Amino acid sequence: MNPLPLYVAIPLGAAFLIPLLGLWWKKSGETLAPLFTLILGIMAVLQVGRPAAVYHMGGWPPPWGIALVSDGLSTLLLIAINLVGFLCVLFSIKYMQRYTGLTKYYSLFMLMVAGMNGVVVSGDLFNLYVFLEVASIASYALVAFGVGAEELEAGFKYLILGSVASVMLLFGIGTVYAVTGSLNMADVAREIATQFGGQMNPGLLLAGAFFLMGFGLKAALVPFHAWLPDAHPSAPAPISAMLSGVVIKSLGIYAICRVFFNVYGIAAGGAGSVIFANAMIAFALLSIVIGGILAIGQWDYKRLLAYSSIGQIGYVMLGIGVGARVLATGGQISIAGLAILGGLFHMFNHVAFKSLLFLSSGAIQHATGTRDMKQLGGLREKMPITAFTTNMAALSIAGVPPFSGFWSKLVILVATVKAGYTAIAIVAIVFAFVTLAYYIKVQREILYGTVSKLVEKAREVPALMYVPLILLAIACVGFGLLYPVIGVHILEPARDALMNGAEYIQLVLG
Amino acid sequence: MENITPQLYALLVFMIVGSVVAIETRNLLSAVISVAAVGFALSVAFLFLGAPDIAITQLVVEVLVLIILIRGTILLDNTAVESHRDTLAVVTSLIFFGLLLGFGAMIFGGRGFPEFGEPVMRVSKVYVHTGLPATYCANIVTAVILDFRAYDTMGEASVLFTSILGAMALLRRDGKRKEEEVVAA
Amino acid sequence: MIGMTLIVKTITDFVVGFIIVFGVYIVLYGHLTPGGGFAGGVIIACAFILAMLAHGKDVAFSKLPEKAAHIIDSGGALAFLLIGWFGVTVGAFFMNAFGRGEVFRLLSSGMILPLNIAIAFKVSSSLFLVFSALAIFRRRSFRAMIEDELA
Missing domain, CATH: 1.20.5 (Single alpha-helices involved in coiled-coils or other helix-helix interfaces)
Known part of the structure; x- marks a missing residue:
């Protein structure tokens, strides 16, 4: 049987069950959430290598019913969401003991996972919006879960900006429906390709601008990033790891890729595609530059990581945008493929090292009670495991060979140079060194140096907290060394799914 | 569609005025009531457009939201909103609003959209039939x-x-x- | 006196039953006439909220205790999911596994009626809960404020 609806049904069922059982059984969340996320993670890994599949909800054929689609890109995101989800839940068991209302926490966590899974398997624009809302609303509540003044303010800011993005997306989807008369992505794509002959109807152009703004806000691309530097530091550490590790990717980057490559057929090179590709590159460059500059000056560890997320998402978007522009202007397909592959690889790596960094920041805060870098130092001696894993992630994200981050940035830069955008590549290289600089600052201020007063009393965190750190650190090294395996089985199918728009239409509509 | 168009325009103007009042008024309670008025007008507009299902849902949700908002508002001691205007914010939002109107005129005025009252029924006609x-x-x-x-x-x-x-x-x-x-x- | 005046209370007692009956009608006939689980659920929730506004929260909670509302809330959502799963037995998630019946009868169109009922339970109890949470929250925070003042 096709397992696609299970990716949504299992976490939703868990989310409904946890508060229900929680009325009598206080530990329902801590028991059920790791169990169900582990099942989902195993299912997602087993999905690798299977051919792309379509599931007709309710037995109604598309475009009348809702179709669920799993292709290479969905599989990539499903693996990231469910495995990181499992590790974050594992980390939460000890970390979240300081908070109250835990059944609500685990239920909201499962709803967030369900929403993201729903987004990445959906083959229908409105259905994508509905599950995007589930994931977003759950994350607004989770950001403010501490209910302190700072948390509530960050959550409220995220709520307002996120709602603006949602309204834009809904308006865009409505416009697409009014022009093409359909909501099924493959059906809309076929309509755009045939009826409008690749020519962008002004309604579709406006809808595209709304999609880029709305999903760009969810992805925290500059200039839509204002919510992220507040939301990430205020959230509990496992939630920061989820937000930065997978939420901004599945709700933002994935949705941009899916809509512009598979629905708008940016690769086919219509009138609007060059504009959209240029906008993507512009947002990417802005994110790289502004994220990098703002990260250097931070002394709050989690806020530094948050700005770093903006910069790294810029690299991901740069790879995808360059690929889109090369395809739209009729350049060499191999260069475009390389650029998109680099972007997806960097996204996959960023899932591992940024979740690890946020979880380790949580471990540090758990042990020392602070995240102010001036008050930390010499952590290597007191918390060896946390320090070692943090080091791994910092080296990887800074792009030191042979860690995974080096290879993905290298691929993006090579593709950018090959495509002829030397100036852009130079900016990206300069800011790769800026990334290195602020992670050296992290190492110097937190891991090495003299042992500060707060660190003096710190003890290594319990095993349930450091096991996720170790697993993610292995991933940081492994993705670089195991590229031949990961590249062929996970990344290349994802790239092919993006580049062959016609294949997607064929797959869904038959 | 011609016979109900004047009513729809009247409702539309009413809703826009209500929204502007809701934003501009200093008193929170008046703002809540203006928002509710917009909602009820929307419900009537759905009725004119022949969508009773949506009209009913809009109406009952509006009633509930109004109760919750008014209860929330009257619990506050001070319901007057302090006014502080950020000129830059006003100017930027006006510019973006103008851009949006320009795009809107481009789309609704010409080639982009199907005529009002004659939607593209490619998929939905199958539902009807x-x-x-x-x-x-x-x-x-x-x-x-x-x-x-x-x-x-x-x-x-x-x-x-x-x-x-x-x-x-x-x-x-x-x-x-x-x-x-x-x-x- | 807890709640509002005697006039309001009497009228409320008189009206609440009718509101609930109307809500149930909207839910049950959702597949035949305009309406459905969501609209009907909101109407039923409005009846309980009316009772809470007129009589105070203790009377409303004696009619529908908070724990029961939580159970109905999660249970309604779970029932929706399970009805969807039931469709797997005949082919696909959310496929109609119930008999279609005869058009224009109350018991027709298969899974639509049970789905409407599940939504109605879910919507009514959760809206009641959020309203009661707002009512209770005010008291607690107010008391906390006074305690802080005294301390």
Whole structure:
């Protein structure tokens, strides 16, 4: 049987069950959430290598019913969401003991996972919006879960900006429906390709601008990033790891890729595609530059990581945008493929090292009670495991060979140079060194140096907290060394799914 | 469609005026009431457009929201909003609003959109023609939302569940436990 | 006196039953006439909220205790999911596994009626809960404020 609806049904069922059982059984969340996320993670890994599949909800054929689609890109995101989800839940068991209302926490966590899974398997624009809302609303509540003044303010800011993005997306989807008369992505794509002959109807152009703004806000691309530097530091550490590790990717980057490559057929090179590709590159460059500059000056560890997320998402978007522009202007397909592959690889790596960094920041805060870098130092001696894993992630994200981050940035830069955008590549290289600089600052201020007063009393965190750190650190090294395996089985199918728009239409509509 | 167009325009103007009043008024209670007036006008507009299902839902949700908002507002001691205007923000929003209107005129005025009242029925005409024999449901709207697109409705129910759970989670009295309780646990 | 005046209370007692009956009608006939689980659920929730506004929260909670509302809330959502799963037995998630019946009868169109009822339970109890949470929250925070003032 096709397992696609299970990716949504299992976490939703868990989310409904946890508060229900929680009325009598206080530990329902801590028991059920790791169990169900582990099942989902195993299912997602087993999905690798299977051919792309379509599931007709309710037995109604598309475009009348809702179709669920799993292709290479969905599989990539499903693996990231469910495995990181499992590790974050594992980390939460000890970390979240300081908070109250835990059944609500685990239920909201499962709803967030369900929403993201729903987004990445959906083959229908409105259905994508509905599950995007589930994931977003759950994350607004989770950001403010501490209910302190700072948390509530960050959550409220995220709520307002996120709602603006949602309204834009809904308006865009409505416009697409009014022009093409359909909501099924493959059906809309076929309509755009045939009826409008690749020519962008002004309604579709406006809808595209709304999609880029709305999903760009969810992805925290500059200039839509204002919510992220507040939301990430205020959230509990496992939630920061989820937000930065997978939420901004599945709700933002994935949705941009899916809509512009598979629905708008940016690769086919219509009138609007060059504009959209240029906008993507512009947002990417802005994110790289502004994220990098703002990260250097931070002394709050989690806020530094948050700005770093903006910069790294810029690299991901740069790879995808360059690929889109090369395809739209009729350049060499191999260069475009390389650029998109680099972007997806960097996204996959960023899932591992940024979740690890946020979880380790949580471990540090758990042990020392602070995240102010001036008050930390010499952590290597007191918390060896946390320090070692943090080091791994910092080296990887800074792009030191042979860690995974080096290879993905290298691929993006090579593709950018090959495509002829030397100036852009130079900016990206300069800011790769800026990334290195602020992670050296992290190492110097937190891991090495003299042992500060707060660190003096710190003890290594319990095993349930450091096991996720170790697993993610292995991933940081492994993705670089195991590229031949990961590249062929996970990344290349994802790239092919993006580049062959016609294949997607064929797959869904038959 | 011609016979109801004047009424729709009147309602539209009423809604725009209501929204502007809601933004500009200093008193929070007046703002809440203006928002509710916009909602009720929208409900009537749905009735004119021949969509009783949506009109009913809009009406009952509006009633409930109005009760909650008014109860929330009258609990506040001071319902007057302080006015401080950020010139830059006003100018930027006006520029973007102008750009949006320009795009809108480009789209609705010319080649972009189908005529009002003559939608593209490529997919929906199948619902209209085969909805009754396929689902045995006399109300076509219900047939679409609970049979053809029941999965979406599950998503909507989850959205409601999530927002209620989120609201309940944020209305806890204390977010974090005291240190001694953590040690005991 | 808890709640509002005697006039309001009497009228409320008189009206609440009718509101609930109307809500149930909207839910049950959702597949035949305009309406459905969501609209009907909101109407039923309005009846309980009216009772809470007129009589105070203790009377409303004696009619529908908070724990029961939580159970109905999660249970309704779970029932929706399970009805969807039931469709797997005949082919696909959310496929109609119930008999279609005869058009224009109350018991027709298969899974639409049970889905409407599940939504109605879910919507009514959760809206009641959020309103009661707002009512209770105010008291607690107000008291906390006074305590802080005294301390």
